[in-house]
Amino acid sequence: MKKLLQLEWMKVKSYRTFWILVALFVLAVVGINNISFAINNQVNDATKAVGIGTGNPFAFPTVWNTITWMSSWLLYFPGFIIIFLITNEYTFKTHRQNIIDGLSREQFVSVKLVLCVLLALGATIVVGLTSLTFGLIGGSTPTLDGLQYVGLYFVAALVYILFGLFLAFFLRKAALAVGIYFIYGLIIDNIVPGIVRKQFDGKPYGTYFMPIDVADGLIPFPFFRSQVKAVIEPANLYICLAICIAWLFFYWLFTINRFKKLDL
Amino acid sequence: MTTVLEVNNLSKSFGSVKALQQVSFSVQQGCVFGILGPNGSGKTTMLGIILDILRADTGSISLFGQPANHLIRKKIGTLLETPNFYHYLNAVQNLEIAAGIKGVSNPDIDGVLEKVNLHKRKLSKFQTFSLGMKQRLAIASCLLGDPEVMIFDEPTNGLDPVGISEIRLLIKRLAAEGKTIIMASHMLDEVEKVCSHVAILKQGVLLASGHVDEILVNDDIVEVKAKDIAALENILHQAPNNTGVHHGENGSLHVLFASGKADLEAVNKFCFTQGITLTHLTLKKKSLESKFIEITNDK
Numbered sequence: 001m002k003k004l005l006q007l008e009w010m011k012v013k014s015y016r017t018f019w020i021l022v023a024l025f026v027l028a029v030v031g032i033n034n035i036s037f038a039i040n041n042q043v044n045d046a047t048k049a050v051g052i053g054t055g056n057p058f059a060f061p062t063v064w065n066t067i068t069w070m071s072s073w074l075l076y077f078p079g080f081i082i083i084f085l086i087t088n089e090y091t092f093k094t095h096r097q098n099i100i101d102g103l104s105r106e107q108f109v110s111v112k113l114v115l116c117v118l119l120a121l122g123a124t125i126v127v128g129l130t131s132l133t134f135g136l137i138g139g140s141t142p143t144l145d146g147l148q149y150v151g152l153y154f155v156a157a158l159v160y161i162l163f164g165l166f167l168a169f170f171l172r173k174a175a176l177a178v179g180i181y182f183i184y185g186l187i188i189d190n191i192v193p194g195i196v197r198k199q200f201d202g203k204p205y206g207t208y209f210m211p212i213d214v215a216d217g218l219i220p221f222p223f224f225r226s227q228v229k230a231v232i233e234p235a236n237l238y239i240c241l242a243i244c245i246a247w248l249f250f251y252w253l254f255t256i257n258r259f260k261k262l263d264l
Numbered sequence: 265m266t267t268v269l270e271v272n273n274l275s276k277s278f279g280s281v282k283a284l285q286q287v288s289f290s291v292q293q294g295c296v297f298g299i300l301g302p303n304g305s306g307k308t309t310m311l312g313i314i315l316d317i318l319r320a321d322t323g324s325i326s327l328f329g330q331p332a333n334h335l336i337r338k339k340i341g342t343l344l345e346t347p348n349f350y351h352y353l354n355a356v357q358n359l360e361i362a363a364g365i366k367g368v369s370n371p372d373i374d375g376v377l378e379k380v381n382l383h384k385r386k387l388s389k390f391q392t393f394s395l396g397m398k399q400r401l402a403i404a405s406c407l408l409g410d411p412e413v414m415i416f417d418e419p420t421n422g423l424d425p426v427g428i429s430e431i432r433l434l435i436k437r438l439a440a441e442g443k444t445i446i447m448a449s450h451m452l453d454e455v456e457k458v459c460s461h462v463a464i465l466k467q468g469v470l471l472a473s474g475h476v477d478e479i480l481v482n483d484d485i486v487e488v489k490a491k492d493i494a495a496l497e498n499i500l501h502q503a504p505n506n507t508g509v510h511h512g513e514n515g516s517l518h519v520l521f522a523s524g525k526a527d528l529e530a531v532n533k534f535c536f537t538q539g540i541t542l543t544h545l546t547l548k549k550k551s552l553e554s555k556f557i558e559i560t561n562d563k
C-alpha cells in the first residue's frame with residue numbers, strides 16, 4: 001500500500017487544481033468561521049443589552065460544535081477534490097494504463113479509498129485546529145469536552161468524500177459528476193428532509209434517508225441551542241451514525257464491485 | 265521454445281456486436297507476432313482482454329504458461345490503442361509513474377527517451393506534445409525495465425514517414441535482441457516488413473494464423489489474352505501446375521501458380537499445342553494487398 005500511495009503522491013504533487021482546492025478549503029474554513037465569529041460578537045452585544053442569555057458559541061466547549069457545524073458546509077471541497085482525481089484517470093485513460101502496466105483492478109480502486117480517508121483526516125485536522133484557535137481567541141480555557149464533534153466531523157467528511165468517489169467512478173465524467181454532486185448535495189438533499197419534517201410534526205425522519213443530509217445530522221445546530229431545541233427536534237446522533245456507516249459501506253462496495261467487474 | 269501467450273476460445277460481445285468469436289492462437293517466445301485485420305476487426309478488443317481492461321464473455325488467456333494476472337503484466341511493455349498519460353505531468357514524471365507501477369527500480373528514463381528521440385522534450389508537459397510525440401512517449405514507456413515481451417497496438421499511428429521507419433527499425437532491433445513482440449496493425453506492409461508470424465482477424469473471427477511466409481504467400485500470376493477467351497479459359501484449367509484461373513481486367517485471364525513456379529514459355533507452348541494463339545502474355549506478382557483482401561473476402 002505504501003508503494004501505491006507513493007504513486008498517488010506522484011500524480012497529485014504536480015496537479016495544480018488539487019492544491020488550489022486544498023488552499024480554498026483552508027481559506028474558506030477560516031473565513032466562514034471568522035464571519036460567523038464577527039456576527040456572533042455583534043449579536044451577543046445586542047442580546048446582552050436586551051437581557052437574553054444565549055451563551056457564547058465560540059467559547060469552550062461549544063466552540064468544537066460551532067466550528068465543525070459551520071465547516072461541514074464546506075465538505076463539498078474535499079468531495080470535489082476526489083471527483084477530480086478520479087475522473088482525471090478516466091479522462092486521461094490512465095485508469096486503463098495503470099492496469100495495463102501492472103496494477104490489479106483491486107489495487108487501483110483500493111488506494112483511492114485510502115486517499116479518501118486521508119483527505120477526510122486532513123480536513124478534520126484543519127477544522128480541529130481552527131476550533132482550537134477560535135476557542136483560544138475567544139479567551140476561554142481549553143477543554144477536551146466536546147472534542148467528539150471533531151470525530152463526528154471526520155465521519156461526515158468521509159460520507160461527503162465517499163459520495164464523491166461513488167459518483168466519480170459511476171459517472172466517469174468530471175463535469176457530470178461535479179454537477180450532480182453539487183445540485184444533489186446542495187439542493188435536493190437539503191430540501192427533501194425539510195419537506196418530510198413538515199409532514200411529520202418536525203420529526204427528522206427525512207434526514208435518516210438522505211445520503212448526505214444524514215451526515216449533517218451528526219453535528220447539531222450550535223447557535224441558540226436551548227431555544228432551537230424547543231422548536232425543532234434534532235436528529236438522533238446514534239441513528240445518524242449507524243446510517244452514515246451503512247452508506248459508507250454501500251458507496252465502497254458498489255464502487256469496488258463495479259470497477260472489478262466492468263470493462264474499463 | 266516456450267509459449268508466451270495462449271488464447272483459448274475467446275469470445276466477447278458488445279451488445280449485439282460480436283467483437284470476438286471463439287478466437288484461439290498462441291505466440292511463441294522470440295517471434296514478432298502480427299495481428300492483422302481491418303478497422304473494427306477486434307484487434308484492440310483482443311489485446312484489451314489479454315491485458316485485463318476488458319472482460320471476456322468466454323475463453324481464457326494464459327501468459328508464460330499461467331493464467332494472466334497483474335504481476336505478469338508488470339513484465340510486459342504495452343501500448344494499447346492510444347498513449348495514455350497524465351496531461352499535466354512532463355515526460356519524465358509520467359515515465360516515473362509507469363516505472364513505479366511496473367516495479368522497475370532505477371529506471372533508465374533518459375535511455376528510453378533517447379531510443380525514441382524524445383530526449384530533448386523530456387521536461388515538457390504531455391499536453392504540449394504532438395500526436396507523434398505522444399506515441400513515442402508511449403513506446404518509451406513500453407521499453408522501461410527492458411521487458412522480454414512487448415505488445416504494440418498500431419505502433420506507427422500518428423507518426424510521420426521518418427517516425428514510422430524509425431519505429432519499425434526499433435521493433436526490428438528489439439526482435440533481433442530476442443524480444444517477443446505482439447503487434448496489431450491494419451497495415452499489411454507493416455506486418456509483412458516487421459513480423460515473423462501473423463494472425464488475421466476479420467469481424468471478430470480468426471481467419472488464419474501462422475508463419476508470415478505461409479499465410480501471406482506471394483502467388484505468381486500469368487496474365488493472358490486470346491481472341492476466343494471462352495475457349496482459352498476452358499483449356500487453361502488443364503495447364504500444368506496451375507493453382508487457379510480467374511478473370512482479370514480488360515477481358516484478360518489470370519492463371520495462378522505457386523510463387524516462383526510460373527513459366528511463361530510453358531504456358532505459351534501449352535496453349536499453342538491446344539490450338540489457341542495468345543495475343544497477350546505477361547507475368548505479374550500478386551500484391552500482398554490483393555492477397556489480404558482475398559483472404560478477408562473469402563469467408
